[in-house]
Amino acid sequence: MTPIHVAKFGGTSMADADAIQACVQVVEQTQNPTLVVVSACAGVTNLLIRLADSQTSVEKQRLFTEIKDKHNGIARATTAAEVCLQQLDELHQQLWQVVDSEIPSSLAERARRRDQIVSFGERCSSLLFSFFWRHHHDDASVVDARSFLQTNDRYGQAEPDFVQTANLCKALGERLQAGEKLVTQGFIGTCPQGYTTTLGRGGSDYSAALFAAALQAERLNIWTDVAGIYTTDPRVCDDARPLQEISFAEAAELATFGAKVLHPKSLKPAIEHGIDVFVGHSRKPQLGGTLVSAKPQQRPSIRAIALRRNQTLLTVNSVDMLHATGFLARLFDILARYDISVDLVTTSEVSIALTLDEEGSQANGQSLLPAAMLEELSAFAKVNIEQGLTLVAVIGNDIGHFGDISPKVLESASPATIRMICQGASRHNLCFLVADDDADNIVKKLHAKL
Ligand code: ADP
């Protein structure tokens, strides 16, 4: 049996007919049976989210038409345009039916409705991909990811049930081995109640990794709009360089600290199942890319810099904390009860500062800072909230064991204020929090120094 590959194409790779044709070319170059996993066409998920939340029929119509026109424009470039447009129209009609329904008042039901609406982005783009693929193989077809990817019902942030997913994927593996050309959707799944779920923004990488693990694939290829993982975000820093290789641990840290090129959860299935991950440019595959693996040839002390914007810093201050026990337990108990996920923590004698994980905390349409939670915290401590912050993280190996990094961080940040700094818990990162407006400049300076 030839080992299976999984090829994932992100939103910009699905942006228009030319981009999709480039993706098909990439898949056609592979000898291995390949499951294709696609994101929604660029911009469509954002439009769908706005559509799900829009209140007026004028706005709904406008957004719906924009989405429909985008998909239909791409469909017209396929050779079987008539059939493609007809199948798209069925999907668009189903979408309109949900959009036209009243927005439920309960948060959970609203989140469920939103997932259902948002799923049409990937459902339409996978259909489009299959029609372009048919230019090479008339039997190329779409398989609905919701028949394979089982999740819980945390709408907007669903967690996969890997055992069930792996079981369901067995038949998929056999079809791929038999030579079928199959494309499926990233980002979406089904919960036990039978409703559509989504894995969180950027979740197609995660879906692709889950499919790769379930299919016991040899390789997961993430095709995107950059030629691999860079030393920092190439959009922020012109000097950023592509990396030929990186370890799983380093890549996981980079992704967790904001390098959008990979979804933070996407590496876990690959690590657990020993699947090499390759990141490359779908329109320029000849540029090569980055291989993420368990054993890169080199493990430099500093590998890359990541930045994550829109951070919320919560400072909780209580004089009761002086020489007291149980304060932290009480604080974290409250956060846990409201399902708030905490990222970084620093403490002093009477106060604690923590950053909140925006994505992880907002399943089922919940707010990041629920009023009832703030009320509970305020009952025993002074609470301060700061927003508009960016977290900058230096990623590498044995960071802190070499004395030369901290002065470079401080020099690069100067004269801006560092609101928080964390080092020591992980051998792979040193991170600090600065104002959003200062972040790009600091990253450029730090990148040059390192
Ligand atoms: P896709 O739609 O293909 O999933 P994303 O926009 O999610 O693509 O991720 C690719 C983007 O990630 C790049 O355009 C780049 O701006 C950003 N990015 C952030 N950090 C890095 C990094 N270290 N290396 C490469 N790209 C990065």
Ligand code: ASP
């Ligand atoms: N379409 C989804 C999003 O925009 C998932 C993805 O692109 O990975 O977040």
Ligand code: MG
């Ligand atoms: Mg992405």
